[in-house]
Amino acid sequence: MRPLICTALAAAAFLAACGEDSKDEPEQRAGNGAVVTDEGARVPRTGGDPAANASPRGGASTLRALGQVQRPTPGAVAPKIRGGNVALPQYLDTLANDVSEFWQAQYNRAGRRFPPTRMVVVTQSATSRCTEKPVLPSNPFAFYCPADQTVFLPVTYIDRRYRILGDAPVGFVVAHEFAHRIQHVTGTLALKAQGKLFTKDTELQADCLSGVWAASVYARGQLDPGDLDEFYNALASIGDPPGTPEEHPQGHGTPEQREASFKRGYDAANTNVCAVRPRA
Amino acid sequence: MKTRIYILAVLAAALLVGACGDDDDKGDEQASTTSRNATVVPARSTVPRYGGDPAATRTPNLASVGQLRQLPRSTSVAPKVRGSNVPLPQFLDTVSNDVATYWQKVFNNSKISFPETRQAIVTSSTDGGCGTVTSAEGPPVYCQSDRTIYLPVGYFETKVAPIGDAAAVTLVGLLWGYRVQDAVGAFKAVQSGQRTGLDVNLGAICMAGSYMATVANRNLLEQGDVDEILKTAAATADQGTPPDVSKAKGSGPQRVAAFRVGFSRGASACQRIRAS
Numbered sequence: 001m002r003p004l005i006c007t008a009l010a011a012a013a014f015l016a017a018c019g020e021d022s023k024d025e026p027e028q029r030a031g032n033g034a035v036v037t038d039e040g041a042r043v044p045r046t047g048g049d050p051a052a053n054a055s056p057r058g059g060a061s062t063l064r065a066l067g068q069v070q071r072p073t074p075g076a077v078a079p080k081i082r083g084g085n086v087a088l089p090q091y092l093d094t095l096a097n098d099v100s101e102f103w104q105a106q107y108n109r110a111g112r113r114f115p116p117t118r119m120v121v122v123t124q125s126a127t128s129r130c131t132e133k134p135v136l137p138s139n140p141f142a143f144y145c146p147a148d149q150t151v152f153l154p155v156t157y158i159d160r161r162y163r164i165l166g167d168a169p170v171g172f173v174v175a176h177e178f179a180h181r182i183q184h185v186t187g188t189l190a191l192k193a194q195g196k197l198f199t200k201d202t203e204l205q206a207d208c209l210s211g212v213w214a215a216s217v218y219a220r221g222q223l224d225p226g227d228l229d230e231f232y233n234a235l236a237s238i239g240d241p242p243g244t245p246e247e248h249p250q251g252h253g254t255p256e257q258r259e260a261s262f263k264r265g266y267d268a269a270n271t272n273v274c275a276v277r278p279r280a
Numbered sequence: 281m282k283t284r285i286y287i288l289a290v291l292a293a294a295l296l297v298g299a300c301g302d303d304d305d306k307g308d309e310q311a312s313t314t315s316r317n318a319t320v321v322p323a324r325s326t327v328p329r330y331g332g333d334p335a336a337t338r339t340p341n342l343a344s345v346g347q348l349r350q351l352p353r354s355t356s357v358a359p360k361v362r363g364s365n366v367p368l369p370q371f372l373d374t375v376s377n378d379v380a381t382y383w384q385k386v387f388n389n390s391k392i393s394f395p396e397t398r399q400a401i402v403t404s405s406t407d408g409g410c411g412t413v414t415s416a417e418g419p420p421v422y423c424q425s426d427r428t429i430y431l432p433v434g435y436f437e438t439k440v441a442p443i444g445d446a447a448a449v450t451l452v453g454l455l456w457g458y459r460v461q462d463a464v465g466a467f468k469a470v471q472s473g474q475r476t477g478l479d480v481n482l483g484a485i486c487m488a489g490s491y492m493a494t495v496a497n498r499n500l501l502e503q504g505d506v507d508e509i510l511k512t513a514a515a516t517a518d519q520g521t522p523p524d525v526s527k528a529k530g531s532g533p534q535r536v537a538a539f540r541v542g543f544s545r546g547a548s549a550c551q552r553i554r555a556s
Binding site: 140156159160161163164165166226229230233234236237255 | 499501503505506509537540543544545
């Protein structure tokens with residue numbers, strides 16, 4: 001098992017809390033890019049300095065460069081996005097590997113480097129620079145912490161909020177949080193910290209990028225009938241309540257916007273449709 | 281003609297901690313029980329136990345489901361869906377009241393009136409509008425002719441409790457789903473051919489899902505509950521249900537999918553649940 005990914009739903013809250021960190025130049029960790037997490041998880045062998053790619057233009061050029069997802073490859077070895085018969089932590093681990101390897105491959109194809117990323121499947125307790133308290137399995141959201149360059153995936157929370165909606169939504173959570181890591185790398189989070197993007201903008205982009213990942217799952221023949229419905233159900237269930245202001249510091253978009261954003265990425269199977277424009 | 285909806289899911293009711301019996305300390309008069317041996321818990325025989333929103337003047341009809349507005353999160357006081365020492369009859373009463381309160385609020389919020397409903401916690405046996413319900417044999421049923429939800433304690437103890445407390449909650453939620461279906465005229469629609477029995481069954485489990493989301497949102501689920509819930513939602517066994525409604529419960533996956541629609545999108549989405 002390599003990359004462990006911690007995803008949280010309400011990443012927004014955390015990102016907001018840690019927004020300024022995203023401007024910091026993340027320090028290099030273990031030389032080969034593998035980082036052991038609190039719970040012994042390792043990240044994929046991805047190299048490079050995240051700051052090298054940081055762009056105040058929201059990473060549009062990177063998203064263009066990453067572009068189209070791979071076409072179906074007969075016989076390609078891929079983890080099954082099917083979580084029915086394995087324990088949730090194990091399933092999350094598989095997904096974490098899948099998502100990170102997918103994006104690593106996209107970066108590689110584009111000739112770009114993707115920096116080390118940690119993903120922690122929280123089954124007991126983990127620590128994060130984004131919060132003083134320990135991160136527990138019941139933490140009420142998954143999140144990416146820029147200061148840690150780490151995605152946190154609280155197992156108990158994901159069980160009750162996502163697995164109950166199916167195996168696909170569990171994959172969504174992982175992909176969504178990893179997308180925040182990509183936003184960190186591309187400088188999009190920095191843009192938000194400067195007030196040029198609303199939280200909602202970055203959240204909807206993360207949904208879009210999750211859709212691109214889901215398209216790759218489909219392309220690999222790993223999407224079951226019904227998985228798409230599960231994705232959209234999950235997105236609908238985590239939208240902002242009616243009346244949430246656009247600029248809300250924890251806004252994620254309405255249910256309709258979230259579904260539409262994911263669909264945009266899924267239908268195009270191309271990251272360039274996920275680009276966001278800085279607000280004036 | 282008697283209409284019974286029998287739900288025989290294999291469920292098990294563990295115990296719910298009901299530190300919540302709070303809801304209503306008004307202590308209405310001892311409600312008349314439907315029969316000598318049915319324990320209809322005092323002050324709770326008619327649920328919900330408040331009059332509802334005066335503004336809720338619209339009579340429910342088939343289109344009402346699609347008009348139901350979701351509640352803001354965590355507005356209701358809930359029973360803890362957690363094992364505890366609460367006796368099963370009290371647990372069932374608390375849960376059913378919680379579901380009743382949920383639907384009352386949803387209908388109020390949508391300005392649609394919710395008709396009076398009764399529940400009977402059956403500890404021995406009782407004769408009701410749909411015949412005899414015994415504690416041991418049940419089955420749990422929503423009876424259309426007397427608008428009563430029958431919760432047979434022995435049945436829950438032997439068939440539901442072994443699965444878990446969340447299974448019991450899900451089953452009670454399903455019975456209330458049938459009650460809502462009846463309230464909007466879905467049973468009649470089956471008779472007139474506007475709906476199929478499968479539509480009604482899948483819609484009911486969808487409605488159970490919309491209620492269970494409120495349980496999850498109140499952070500009342502424990503380890504293992506998700507499996508209990510999904511297992512219960514998938515259960516298709518039934519006995520004695522009228523052919524027009526209950527012959528077709530749907531496949532397990534079909535039922536779980538319907539449950540998930542309600543869970544993720546709320547009660548109004550159950551309007552779209554159609555078998556074909």
